[in-house]
Amino acid sequence: MIRLEGISKEYFMGDVEIRALAGIDLSIERGEFLSIMGPSGSGKSTLLNILGVLDQPSSGSYYLEDVDITRLRDKELAQVRNRHFGFIFQSYNLFPELSALENVMVPLMYAGKARAERLRRAEELLHHVGMGHRLKHLPTQLSGGEQQRVAIARALANNPTLILADEPTGNLATHQGAEIMALLQDLNRQGTTVVIVTHDPSISTYGKRLILLRDGVIADDQAI
Numbered sequence: 257m258i259r260l261e262g263i264s265k266e267y268f269m270g271d272v273e274i275r276a277l278a279g280i281d282l283s284i285e286r287g288e289f290l291s292i293m294g295p296s297g298s299g300k301s302t303l304l305n306i307l308g309v310l311d312q313p314s315s316g317s318y319y320l321e322d323v324d325i326t327r328l329r330d331k332e333l334a335q336v337r338n339r340h341f342g343f344i345f346q347s348y349n350l351f352p353e354l355s356a357l358e359n360v361m362v363p364l365m366y367a368g369k370a371r372a373e374r375l376r377r378a379e380e381l382l383h384h385v386g387m388g389h390r391l392k393h394l395p396t397q398l399s400g401g402e403q404q405r406v407a408i409a410r411a412l413a414n415n416p417t418l419i420l421a422d423e424p425t426g427n428l429a430t431h432q433g434a435e436i437m438a439l440l441q442d443l444n445r446q447g448t449t450v451v452i453v454t455h456d457p458s459i460s461t462y463g464k465r466l467i468l469l470r471d472g473v474i475a476d477d478q479a480i
């Protein structure tokens with residue numbers, strides 16, 4: 257599904273060059289559940305953001321279903337993002353002024369769905385993640401684990417082929433983290449490809465493949 261070839265990313269801070277990624281070759285097949293680990297600053301978030309087309313590499317090629325998407329325009333990239341990817345972040349990133357239901361309806365609006373369909377689908381997704389009893393709650397009225405479940409429902413709104421999660425359990429208590437991981441595992445069993453970044457070795461074991469990043473390169477890549 258995805259093939260990265262020689263992906264590098266440099267940031268410039270004045271005259272100082274920071275190499276976040278230094279020649280990443282990586283293939284991801286449909287249906288995989290991939291964990292990315294590595295020390296702080298090793299490039300995990302940079303890699304995830306490039307995989308999710310939230311960020312562009314400095315050099316290298318990114319093939320999504322055999323199309324080199326580094327050549328696409330911004331508008332086309334936004335379409336690729338909406339059609340293929342669902343994002344989950346450590347800090348949930350819900351819209352604070354919107355209810356759980358309205359948060360999940362947002363990506364459905366961008367996809368051009370009619371209001372009745374948005375409502376129906378958002379309710380169905382929230383029920384699916386065990387949040388059917390909190391539709392009207394604002395993010396501040398939900399626990400961390402509940403907010404993350406709403407974020408997952410939102411990430412699933414447009415049936416993504418790939419879920420990208422950056423430290424999805426980083427702010428959660430152990431039992432809440434385990435519930436979130438069980439949900440992601442369930443999605444993976446139903447065919448969604450999942451890539452997660454984590455610091456926590458016990459979280460990485462939910463995956464089927466583990467990649468270790470060190471100083472912007474893949475130091476290890478193995479089935480687990």
Ligand SMILES: Nc1ncnc2c1ncn2[C@@H]1O[C@H](COP(=O)(O)OP(=O)(O)OP(=O)(O)O)[C@@H](O)[C@H]1O
Nearest residue numbers: 267268274275276295296297298299300301302303
């Ligand atoms: N926007 C930016 N401008 C400059 N340097 C950056 C930027 N984003 C990241 N970096 C640098 O690139 C390197 C990789 O950062 P990245 O966020 O990918 O690390 P990480 O592995 O996700 O770390 P952590 O585990 O702490 O989240 C770091 O040295 C970081 O300081």
Ligand SMILES: [Mg+2]
Nearest residue numbers: 300301302422
């Ligand atoms: Mg990071």
